[in-house]
C-alpha cells in the first residue's frame with residue numbers, strides 16, 4: 277500500500293514538474309555577459325534578407341541572406357546589405373521610440389552585434405538569453421540558425437553549440453518581425469502601441485554542463501496561515517529541476533535566516549523538496565520580507581530572494597496569510613514616462629512603482645501582457661501585489677488549436693519566470709474575451725493549465741458582464757473556472773454619464789470574491805471645465821467620485837477591490853480625437869509628462885481610507 281502511494285505521488289510530482297519548458301530562470305543570478313548596448317540594424321520591409329528575387333527562401337550560405345555578415349576582400353567584391361554603426365540603436369529598447377523613421381513601423385528589422393567568446397571553464401556551455409523580443413524572432417550565429425521564438429513579452433534561450441562559437445568576432449543576427457496577425461497572441465486589434473524590437477536584456481549565460489534550470493519554492497498552498505502561526509510550524513514545498521537527468525545528484529537548499537540547510541537527492545532531472553520552517557516572517561504589502569535563499573548543485577550556487585505568503589479564496593473571501601485582503605489596485609502598461617517608450621530597466625520599474633506607492637496602492641495589474649522581470653522583482657521588495665497576465669486580449673481566433681498552443685506557451689513562459697515571486701498572487705489568462713463555445717473551451721483550458729503549472733496561486737481573467745433588465749450581471753461561463761470574479765466596467769464613460777452609477781445594480785452568478793479589474797474615464801491634463809464636459813479633468817474627477825460612492829454603497833459584500841484603468845496616459849493607435857487624445861488613451865491619472873490629474877487625488881483619498889482599515 278505504502279509503495280503504491282509513493283509511486284502515485286511520484287507520478288503526480290513528475291507531471292507537475294515536467295511541464296516547464298526549457299527556460300533558464302533567474303538569469304540575473306547566473307554567471308553572464310551582457311550583450312546590451314548598441315546593435316546595428318537593417319530595416320527590411322520586403323524581407324529581402326530572407327527571400328531572393330524569386331521569393332524563394334534563401335539558403336543558409338547565400339551571401340545575400342542578412343544573417344550572413346558580408347566581408348569584402350577585393351575591390352570587385354560587392355554586397356547589397358551590411359551592418360554599420362551608421363544604423364545602430366540601443367538594446368534593450370523598442371525601435372519606434374529610438375528611430376524617428378520607425379515611429380509607426382510594423383515589419384521586419386534585422387539586428388546585429390558582434391562579440392568575443394567569453395572566458396569559460398572546460399565544463400561550461402554558453403547560452404543565449406533574451407528577456408523579450410516583439411514579436412517573432414529568428415536567431416543566427418555566424419550564419420547558422422540557433423532557433424526562433426514567437427511571443428513579445430516572455431523570455432527564451434538557446435544553447436550555443438560549442439563548435440559554433442569562435443574566439444573573437446562572433447556575428448549574432450536577429451531577424452525580428454512585429455507584424456500583427458489574426459492567428460497570433462495578441463491578435464491584430466489591441467488598445468496599446470505595438471512596440472517592436474529587442475525590448476529587454478540580452479545576455480550570454482555561462483553555465484556548467486549540468487545546472488539548476490528552474491525551481492519553485494513556496495509555502496504549501498494548503499497552509500492555514502493562522503494555525504501555522506500559532507503552532508509556529510510552516511511547511512515549505514516545491515521542486516527543483518536540472519537541465520538534464522542525472523543519477524545520485526545532490527542539491528543543497530539553504531535559507532540561512534530560517535536555519536534551513538537541507539540536501540535533496542536527485543535521480544532524473546528533477547526533485548520534489550519539502551521542509552519545515554519556524555519563526556517565519558510572512559511576506560505582505562506591509563511587510564515585504566524576502567529571504568535570501570541559495571540552491572547549490574555541484575558547487576555552483578544559484579541565489580534568489582523569496583518571500584513566503586499564502587493567497588487563498590474561501591467562499592467569497594480573498595485571504596492573504598489567512599486574513600481578508602482588499603486590493604487597492606491600479607493598472608499599468610509597460611510604457612514609461614516622460615520618454616514614452618517600452619520600459620525595461622530596474623530604474624524604469626522603480627520610477628513607475630513610486631507613483632503606485634504615492635497612490636497608496638497595494639496592487640498592480642500588469643496589463644495586458646507580462647512586463648519585464650525587473651517589475652515583478654521590484655514589486656517583491658516594495659510590497660506590491662501583482663496581477664500577471666498573458667495577452668489573450670479581445671477577439672482572438674478561439675477556434676484554432678494552433679492559437680491555443682501559442683497562448684499556452686506564453687502562459688508557461690510567464691509562470692516559469694515569475695513563479696518564485698511572492699508579489700505575484702494571480703495569473704490572468706486574458707482580458708474581455710467574448711463569450712462563445714470556442715472561447716469558453718479555450719479560456720477554461722488556459723485556467724486549468726495555469727492551475728496545474730502552479731497550484732499555489734489564484735487564476736482569473738477579466739470576464740464579460742451583461743447589462744440586463746437594469747442589473748449588471750456576471751454569468752460569463754468562464755466564471756465557473758476562475759478563482760475570483762473579475763470584470764471591467766466603465767459605467768459613466770462608455771454608455772452613460774457618471775451619475776448612472778447611482779442607480780446601477782450589480783450581481784453575479786458566482787459566489788466568489790468580486791473584483792473590478794478596470795474602470796476609468798478620459799481626461800486631458802490641464803483641460804478644466806464644468807464636470808459634464810467630456811475629457812475635462814473635472815469629468816474624470818466626477819467619474820471617480822461616483823464610482824467610489826457606488827463601490828461603498830451599492831456593491832455586493834464580496835467586493836474585494838479595484839484596479840482602475842490606468843495610472844499613466846499611454847500611446848494607442850486607436851485614440852485619435854485631435855483635441856484631447858492625439859494618439860494617447862487619456863484614462864491615465866497622470867499624463868505622459870508626469871502631471872497628476874484631479875482624479876488621482878480622489879482615488880488616493882479612497883485608498884488612504886481603505887489602508888487605515890487594514891489590520
Ligand code: GCB
Pocket residue numbers: 467644707708764794841861863
Ligand atoms: C478596456 C480594455 C483596455 C482599454 C480600455 C479602454 O476594457 O481592457 O485595454 O484600453 O478598456 O480605455 O477602453
